[in-house]
Amino acid sequence: MASDSILLVMDMINDLVHPDGAGGKSYVPLMTARGVYANTIRAIGRARAAGMMVGYVRVGFSPDYREVPDSSPVFTKARDGGIFKLGSWGTEVHADFAPQPGDADIVKHRVSPFYGTALAPLLSARGIRRLVLSGVSTNGVVSAAVREGHDRDFTCVVLEDCCAGATREEHEFALAGLRRFAQVANADSF
Template sequence: MTLDIRSSKAALLSLHMQNDIILKDGKLGKLFSEQAEVRNIIKYSKELVHNARSSNIQIIHVCVRFKPDYSNLIANSTLLKVVKQTEALREGTWGGDIVSELHPLKDETVISHQRVGPFYGTELSHILKKGGFESIVLFGVATNVIVESTARVLSDEGYNVFIVEDCCSAATIEAHQASLESLSLLTEIITVNEIFK
């Protein structure tokens, strides 16, 4: 499988690049910020997004965030219980916002969801189908949660899926690598430099 991201049939999905998740001061920072910093994913992701914008690639930003009273959070998993306990990812807060380096432009789509994956209860599938995309490029945090969840659904829906490895991280490097090993059976694992040669 080859990728021509400059084709109008490719879209870029930025997944959970939010302050509460990937920054030290974020409410989930104890879980995810160390590897995000070690792997320098904000720097690489900024380069990826800049190049995509310069090439007129459609970018869709996916965020997980909840009402201030968490009335739309169903805490049926360990991760979502932690979100509620730490009071993370509230709508309208710094923690729920996308990091400033990747802040969406006015014409870029932002999808907010409340489950572990981004498809339930959102317009994401419809937007991708309406756009006529064939290839979807993914990056974000955590590799073994939102990236893997999204990649599996997209693969089942028939898209060519590409994961930008150096723009992803997980709570541990072992979790990141194990997830990519599984996903390599369903997707292509690439780097920023391989997309824009």
């Protein structure tokens, strides 16, 4: 692991990955069955031990959802369901993966962690060239990060055992497509 790398833990927020969160029924069963929680904890520990920067990407919106476009089938459901409100328990990173002082906190209003966020300036300022990616969903934020990261000339590594889709099929299908743009590794080999 090099100092020009960052581990991005993406959308591992209570609304999506906590058993009591709004999305708990979607992601928690597969994450539990595949060991994603323990794997992600291990990956974060390995990154910190190696001196690698750790960053957290969180989807979230103002309480009035002013950033949600009416044309989005994904985010209008969030608005209608009252989830992803910044400042609420739901948009906090799950306690198992808690950020530490100095970790990057990137808030996004779309699927991509690059779109309209401070991620690109942060990576540039820190001399980051390699993105190590984890989170939910594999077919959402992870896929968007790989594709846009690739096009911005970053080396991308997906930690397969630290990601999940709402279904095993979504996860596997996303990984099949991402192998063209990224190395696929795991929590013990990045």
